[in-house]
Amino acid sequence: MTRLARNAFVGIVLLFLAAPLVVIAGVSLNQPKRLLFPPQGFSVKWYAALFTENDWASALTNSVIVAVLASVLAVSVALPLAHLAWSRRSPFARALFGLGIAPFMLPPVISALGFLVFWLSLGLYGSILATVVSHGVFLIALPLVTISLGLEAVDRSLIEAARTMGANGRTVFLTVVFPLIRPYLVSGFAFAAVLSLNEYIIAYMVAGFSVETLPIKVFNSLRYGYTPVMASAAVLFVLVAVTVFGAVARFGDLPRLLGAYRSGQP
């Protein structure tokens, strides 16, 4: 197949992926309070509404709080776990590693229902704590995978050298290992935060009626009254994702982070 045909195929598929986003972006610029495309008039008031209209602003605040705290939790569980699985190849460490990946691999509705009954029995159903912890546990897999990739790239002879010079395990970790894996830790945090911002079913099942996050708010509007603010919220999601992943690609090696590596390749 010629290069042109190949690129055309990739282009058409990318166009398919972009089409709904383009329509959403157009709809978000409507003047009237209706979802029209092409948009009628031009206005950015629906973006302003996202920050000024009380219910949208509070949903946005909830989402950001949950995303930040849940990602902190996910990273702080993932870091010792990844380090453990990397430094000891014990069956226990491997089983624990698998357990950390599992919540993310399974259909989210299963974890969502598990969390629902768990928080119900604790009497914490409907609290923001439930949303934060559930998201944190659900998203451990992401920093776990990125940090493990970072650890695999660490040259073990560096550690041997530090050991020989008398550094104990703690010093080796803080002065040698940690600085080397920091970029992977940051991208793990970023992946988890973006996915938490977008997560719907778990947030809905554990506290959907009291802690309204942005996706829940969008879905409720989808049922009970359309407004272009939904579209501006959606555009915000896309922009956040593109910015975060763009930054990861800019400061790190995205293809490698996603598993592409062939020795001898520039």
Added chain:
Amino acid sequence: MIARQERSAFWTQALMPSAVLAVFFVVPFAIMLAVSFFERVEGGLFEPSFDLASYIRFLTPFFGGILLVSITLAAGTAAVVVAVAFPFTCFMSRMRRRTQSAVLVFILSVLSLSEVIIGFAWSTLLSQTAGIGNLLALLGLIEGPKAYAPGLLALMLGLAYLGFPYAVLTMYPSVSRLDPELTEAARMSGASPVRAFFSVTLPIMRRTIIGALILVFVFTLGAYLLPQVLGRPRHWTLPVHITDQAIFQSNIPFAAAMAMFLLLVSLALVGLALAAGADRKCDPA
């Protein structure tokens, strides 16, 4: 002395992750398993007992219908998605590193989008006032603007959109490590590009493709929102009914039983996919 130190370091490191995962992941699943045997209480939630009623409902045509819809939709979507995603990933991985990075940023962004956003975007795109129908009418291809959602086609499009980035990202590692010289050799020996693809690339990538098919199948099987937004009630899948039973019908035991069923099916399939992937890594390629 050192050995003891190392062992204590092991346990300090293991303590926090094991505690968090045990309390917030293993315990919830144990409770869910228990609840699936509980008795539903009219007007309340549930009462402890050992009741197989929820599992016996699996034998009803109601559940059979849900299962049939869920599996057909997921299998259809997985086939379509992988058929497009495989050549896409192959072509993309040959592009320059910078272009690849840009495409991957976009793919990751689409992947991270909430099902809510995807459902909303597609229902708008397929709606009467803001979508394809409008455009086709503008071009004079159809008489007046019409809506294409909700419907089976709309749902399939949405599910394909949801699964596509996953398919690309699961196949990307092995596809990008594929030695381009293999296909080049086939081309030099006079095979047409299509023939080289079918007789060299496809067989090497068989396991990767099967792995991706299974993962997209599991992933689409887990879709809970698109069937509600883009489909009609007869297209509701297992997760939609799980949510519906738990939240709106207040029948948590039945929801839990269905979730356990979905869990077992998914675990079995993910295990199968991992096994397919693991053997691939053992290849010296």
